[in-house]
Amino acid sequence: MNVTVGDTLPERSHTPDNVQLMLYNAALWNGHRIHFDAPYATDVEGYPGLVIAGPLLGDWLNQVVEIWLADEGVLTSIEYSNRIACYIGETLTAGGTVTQVKGKEITIEVFIKNESGEIVTPGTARARING
């Protein structure tokens, strides 16, 4: 795998629905109502809809890197922060750009952006290329 600073990862979009969000939180055993109880999320907490769980967005950052690496490298670390809340009905797009290459060690600035193009979840991933 030949990696150069400035290389961009193929973007990948997600439009999670209620079922996926419910299954995700069930897999975690997360009973937070803002993720499945729409009247509670909107009327009590004042959100515009059901809130997409923050670590699900984080997971998609991992996935977009792994899909790009395929079998030619391994993800060694990732850091990210959830900056802007996202809701069911939104389409969210994961992507990234290689910012550093040191031998086999590479650094990728990754992001999840919403339909307005705002970066909702920025992050940094590190990977090691095989060979």
Next chain:
Amino acid sequence: MSIITPEIQAAIGRSSDPVRERVTRRDIRKYAVATGNQTAKYLQGDVAPPMFHVAFVWGVVPLDQLTPDGVSVDTLLPKFPLERAMAGGLEIEYCKPIHPGDWLTATRTLTDVYEKAGRSGPLLFYEIVMLVTNDKQEVVIREKTTRILR
């Protein structure tokens, strides 16, 4: 004047009781499906995808210990003077792969609490480091969570 009380200061360095659990193929498969993963080795549960540990270590607490909004109270944390959570961050190091049948132990430690001046008042930051180790005492995952309260 600092908002970090002696009680909060004293809680820094406190660790949770270790939680030991066995990884199952079914748990890996559920996680992979729920996250929209398309990679066969994860969907088949042969190996765990990144961030599977988030589901694996999530606390399983009795219903009567959940708050009315369905959240489990983190007993590692002291009582903080600020309660409104702002954006937080996660740093994860993947040290060893996770396979079905592995017994893993997770231990969380409150490693730091500090304050900064925000535009509309003080901000309180806290950091929790979680180590996930295998039965050979090797670190499998190292994770640091930073949360901000205002």
